[in-house]
Each structure stands twice: as C-alpha cells, then as structure tokens.
Amino acid sequence: MTHTPQPTSASTTPDPLLVALTEAVDGALPTTIAELSTLVRIPSVSWDGFDSDQVARSAEAARALIDGIGVFDTVELAQAPIDGDTLGHPAVLATRKAKNGKPTILLYAHHDVQPPGQDADWDSPPFEPTVRGDRLYGRGAADDKAGIMAHVAAIRAFVDTVGPDFDLGLVAFFEGEEEFGSRSFANFIVENRDKLAADVIVVADSDNWDVNTPSLTVGLRGNVTFKLKVSTLAHASHSGMFGGAVPDAMLAAIKLLATLHDENGAVAVDGLTSRESETPEFSEEKLRHEAGLLEGVTSVGTGSVLSRLWDKPAITVTGIDAPSVKNASNTLAPTVTVKVSARIAPGQDAEAAFEALRSHLVAHAPFGAHLELSDIDTGSPFLVDTSGWAVDVVKSAMREAWGNEPLETGIGGSIPFISDLVEVFPEAQILVTGVEDPESRAHSPNESLHLGVFKRAILTEALLLAKLERRA
Incomplete structure (x- = not known):
C-alpha cells in the first residue's frame, strides 16, 4: 500500500x-x-x-x-x-x-x-x-x-x-x-x-x-425508476380450472418486460436516446472479469463496451413482488409488481425518458392487462x-x-x-x-x-x- x-x-x-x-x-x-x-x-x-x-x-x-x-x-x-x-x-x-x-x-x-x-x-x-x-x-x-x-x-x-x-x-x-x-x-x-x-x-x-x-x-447517465403493477384478474383463480384460457399477471408481466429489449439485449424503447463519443479501449474480457459474468454468458447490447456503459440507455428490473416459490399455490396470480430502473444517456431529458417508457409500456401491454406506475423518481x-x-x-x-x-x-x-x-x-x-x-x-x-x-x-x-x- x-x-x-x-x-x-x-x-x-x-x-x-x-x-x-x-x-x-x-x-x-x-x-x-x-x-x-x-x-x-x-x-x-x-x-x-x-x-x-x-x-x-x-x-x-x-x-x-x-x-x-x-x-x-x-x-x-x-x-x-x-x-x-x-x-x-x-x-x-x-x-x-x-x-x-x-x-x-x-x-x-x-x-x-x-x-x-x-x-x-x-x-x-x-x-x-x-x-x-x-x-x-x-x-x-x-x-x-x-x-x-x-x-x-x-x-x-x-x-x-x-x-x-x-x-x-x-x-x-x-x-x-x-x-x-x-x-x-x-x-x-x-x-x-x-x-x-x-x-x-x-x-x-x-x-x-x-x-x-x-x-x-x-x-x-441519468436515471428513471418506478414501480410497475401489472393486473389481469380481480382475484386469484385456480390454475387448473382456468389456466390456458385466462392470462395471469405473471405471464402478462413477463411478456411486457421482454419488449423493453431487442434480441441483442439492447434497449428497444422509442424515444430513449444515445450519445456519440470516443471511449477508451475496454475489452470484453475485462468486462467479464469486472462484472462477474458466468462462463458461457454473453454480454448484451451493441457497440463498444464503454459506449454501452456510458453513452446508451439501460433498463433493469431490480425487484419483483410475486408469490415466492415456498408459498406458491396452483393459482393464477391476479397482480405482479416490479421495480424498473432505467439509466439514460447524457443529453436526454429525464422527464422525456420517463414518458417514452410509460408510452412504450402502455402500447405493449399484452392481453389488455391493466398497468399502474407509481413511486416515480427521475434524475438528469x-x-x-x-x-x-x-x-x-x-x-x-x-x-x-x-x-x-x-x-x-x-x-x-x-x-x-x-x-x-x-x-x-x-x-x-x-x-x-x-x-x-x-x-x-x-x-x-x-x-x-x-x-x-x-x-x-x-x-x-x-x-x-x-x-x-x-x-x-
């Protein structure tokens, strides 16, 4: 030292x-x-x-x-x-x-x-x-x-x-x-x-x-965080009696959250912007080591590593409220709530970024699922x-x-x-x-x-x- x-x-x-x-x-x-x-x-x-x-x-x-x-x-x-x-x-x-x-x-x-x-x-x-x-x-x-x-x-x-x-x-x-x-x-x-x-x-x-x-x-990067509640049922229902015909909230939430990224794992939300800048050399091997990527797991996004980390948006689901595995029963979940954390690129207005995210979620809600956004925080x-x-x-x-x-x-x-x-x-x-x-x-x-x-x-x-x- x-x-x-x-x-x-x-x-x-x-x-x-x-x-x-x-x-x-x-x-x-x-x-x-x-x-x-x-x-x-x-x-x-x-x-x-x-x-x-x-x-x-x-x-x-x-x-x-x-x-x-x-x-x-x-x-x-x-x-x-x-x-x-x-x-x-x-x-x-x-x-x-x-x-x-x-x-x-x-x-x-x-x-x-x-x-x-x-x-x-x-x-x-x-x-x-x-x-x-x-x-x-x-x-x-x-x-x-x-x-x-x-x-x-x-x-x-x-x-x-x-x-x-x-x-x-x-x-x-x-x-x-x-x-x-x-x-x-x-x-x-x-x-x-x-x-x-x-x-x-x-x-x-x-x-x-x-x-x-x-x-x-x-x-x-700036940030936009919020809770997203996805609801499809007025109450829990028997998964054997109604599964296959009635969409549960978990199915709807999974399908909705999957629309936030493309097949490369890059953010796919219209209205979220990126920034062009020169970045130092940073290898995929260095990324794997510092982030702790498991063997066989690939990185996501496109462009240089540091452009993805510094100059492009990122969206992460950081938490989920749903029945635990221990407490799981054979029911269709009526609601699921997740915490969404988005990082936004320098140059983007945080309020505009939130509106882009809100509009995307509403437009892509599957099966007519009801959405509720709350606890919204933004930072430029x-x-x-x-x-x-x-x-x-x-x-x-x-x-x-x-x-x-x-x-x-x-x-x-x-x-x-x-x-x-x-x-x-x-x-x-x-x-x-x-x-x-x-x-x-x-x-x-x-x-x-x-x-x-x-x-x-x-x-x-x-x-x-x-x-x-x-x-x-």
Missing part, C-alpha cells in the same frame, strides 16, 4: 508541499482507516423500512468528525422537507468563509448506504469492517463513507501542512439520503443556498480507472464542462498524488442531484471524483475499498486544497 509520488517534471527535486502533504496523509492513515471503520459499523440504510435512527446516528458521527478538525465557523445537522411536513434524513453542513479573495470549495459525500442484501452473500458481515489483503470490506466502505473520510483526512493534512490560519473558503456537505434518491436535496440546497455557495464543488462519489490510475468523471444525466480552470488544477493534483496521468471518463451510474447543483449554482465548477475502483462492488455484496486508492484519493484532495489556497 506504500506509495511515493514520483516527480512529473524533468526536475528531480521533490516539491516540498507534496512531500509535506504525503507525510501528513501517511502519518494519519491508520487513524483515518479506524474512523472509517467506525462509520461502516453504523447500518445507515436510508430506504423506507429500515431504522431511520441509524441514519441519524451516522449523521452525528460524521458531524463530530468534521467538527473535530476545528477550522469551521459553523458545523450543524440540518434537514429539509421532501414534501409537506415530511423531512429528509439529516445532513452535515459545515462552513468557513473565504478571506482575501480566495475561492471557496464545497466537499460533498453521503453518509447513507444501500441495503446490505443477504448476509449469506457476504464473506464477512456487511457492517463489520474487515481488512483482507489491501482492501477494507463492508457496506459503505467505498460508497460513500470513504468519501466522507477522504474529505476529513484531506482537510486535516492540509491544516497540518499550511496551518489553521488559511484563507481558502471551505464547505462540507454530507448528505443522508443519496441512496434513496436525494428526495429532499433540491429543497435543501435552496434553503441553504448562501451556506453552500462555492466556486468549486467536489463530488466524491465516483470511481477510478484502476487501482493505479486516477479518473475524473466527466459524463454521468450530466456532462462536466472541462474548459474551466478547476479541471486543470484537480488533474494536476491527481497526477502528483498518483504518479500517473489521470483519465477523463464516463460512468454508467447516476448522481441525479448534480443537475440540481447546476441549476442553483450555475457558475460553480463541478468536479466528480471518487475513492472506488473496478473491484469495489458498490451496492453489491462484498463491497470494498482499496486502501492504496483511498490514500491516493486523500492526497489528491489535500493537494487540491493547497493549490486552491495558493491561487489568486
């Missing part, structure tokens, strides 16, 4: 700032990993049906970490309404005013996590952080409690190196419901607009090309404007911290709230960074954080802060 950044110019004299920051990050790393482990032990799942007190516990733990640095003017827990009197989960908001014309940087991460799934699918308990080799395993170890600790550790290293009397403006914003759709986010940033205003916004919730190569994410895709000065600064920091040239990449996942940030703070430069790598398995069993990547991500951000402090 030891990593000494190499000089990136012809000079063999190490940059004193880089050396000092590296020493500060290295010296604090055991404490940083221990504090991350403490956060991972809190099961802060923000979804309905899970204990919201654990999310509040996680927020307080994150607040204590940021407050303990001792350089912020204000540190608070804050909530905003989702709708009416319903409040979102608590977020951490810390501010420090800029002085002498220096810029302000906002550091974003989220302290909530995905549900763990089945414990049997994990090699160690999901909320018991476990180090195996050079990786820390646990739910949230990478996504995104490591993002929080990267911010905390970077600020500490920056303060240890330049001192507490710096001029750079700082905002820390640790959200508590990103994994549940950031439902109060838009209201939160409007209500706290003055506190959140910044020249540069770092969203630490993405990945890197591999464990040795840093990435700046410049393209993100995003393309980073790479012409701003902040992109050059962060890529310089990556280059020095990692000793390798950073790549500008897309990502198949979505961070829908970025469009809200753009709307409220149109002049801010947004940098999407992260602590993950292709083996992190965010959202999946055995989620993990590569500790070498973690250290280099911390050093990158500490360098970024120092470079911004020196900037006019």
